[in-house]
Amino acid sequence: MARPRRYLVCEPRHFTVRYAINPWMRQDTEVDTALAGRQWAALVRAYRDHGHVVQCVEPVAGLPDMVFSANAALVLAGRVFGSRFHAPQRQPETAAYEAWFAAAGYDVHRSESKCEGEGDLIPAGRFILAGTGFRTARAAHHEAQEFFGVPTIGLQLVDPYFYHLDTALFVLDDASGRENIAYYPAAFSAGSRAVLRRLFPRAVIASRADAMAFGLNSVSDGRHVFIAPQAGGLIAQLAARGYVPVPVDLSELLKAGGGIKCCTQEVRP
Numbered sequence: 718m719a720r721p722r723r724y725l726v727c728e729p730r731h732f733t734v735r736y737a738i739n740p741w742m743r744q745d746t747e748v749d750t751a752l753a754g755r756q757w758a759a760l761v762r763a764y765r766d767h768g769h770v771v772q773c774v775e776p777v778a779g780l781p782d783m784v785f786s787a788n789a790a791l792v793l794a795g796r797v798f799g800s801r802f803h804a805p806q807r808q809p810e811t812a813a814y815e816a817w818f819a820a821a822g823y824d825v826h827r828s829e830s831k832c833e834g835e836g837d838l839i840p841a842g843r844f845i846l847a848g849t850g851f852r853t854a855r856a857a858h859h860e861a862q863e864f865f866g867v868p869t870i871g872l873q874l875v876d877p878y879f880y881h882l883d884t885a886l887f888v889l890d891d892a893s894g895r896e897n898i899a900y901y902p903a904a905f906s907a908g909s910r911a912v913l914r915r916l917f918p919r920a921v922i923a924s925r926a927d928a929m930a931f932g933l934n935s936v937s938d939g940r941h942v943f944i945a946p947q948a949g950g951l952i953a954q955l956a957a958r959g960y961v962p963v964p965v966d967l968s969e970l971l972k973a974g975g976g977i978k979c980c981t982q983e984v985r986p
């Protein structure tokens with residue numbers, strides 16, 4: 718069942734790829750910032766057309782990755798668990814995002830340990846699924862559990878192409894007791910794969926090709942799935958399960974290693 722959501726996004730006005738902090742990035746890659754802007758605007762339009770509220774944080778010159786708003790925090794039950802970015806190049810984003818949350822009336826608790834927000838902390842019904850291995854420290858999982866009082870399930874990421882949990886897994890349905898996900902098993906350690914099988918026996922399993930097309934960096938409102946059009950196999954699987962795929966192409970942003978979910982911070986009441 719679709720539920721209207723509130724999303725915080727950041728226009729890629731200053732988007733470039735000057736530095737490389739993940740395997741998708743090549744230093745000084747040619748980027749068409751205007752095209753990135755048009756692709757991003759299409760995502761915002763798609764959200765609004767499907768009844769979701771979209772709010773924008775003002776982009777800051779010199780912070781090219783600020784468009785990836787999902788990494789700024791995890792917001793759950795109206796409480797903000799702010800990030801502590803791994804890469805020095807992204808650390809100044811914290812001030813801009815914290816200022817937005819403060820102006821919107823939220824107190825921000827900044828993580829004590831390295832933590833990249835919804836990139837690695839993903840609420841799924843009764844749980845928070847929490848990735849580690851590349852960006853977010855295990856200690857941040859514990860801190861998030863204490864902060865929200867929600868059981869936090871640590872998952873070990875093992876493939877550098879899937880450096881954030883939200884590149885390898887997304888939540889299809891977050892209704893408590895009905896929660897379900899889609900994921901790419903080879904992105905996880907054997908133990909974490911076993912945990913996912915145990916918790917989500919009905920999960921949609923994605924191929925490597927669909928995961929490499931950023932098909933798992935998708936956003937679902939419980940019915941519509943905003944997804945990269947290049948992930949054709951996954952789109953067919955989701956449609957067969959009764960979801961409504963809404964393809965949105967963010968190919969220009971992929972040059973920085975980010976897709977639909979990375980550009981979307983959910984503000985949960």
Ligand SMILES: CN(C)C(=N)NCCC[C@H](N)C(=O)O
Pocket residue numbers: 738739742782785787788807835836881883884934973974975976978979
């Ligand atoms: C799904 N992903 C990967 C995200 N949640 N965020 C994208 C961050 C991209 C940025 N260049 C970086 O490497 O931090």
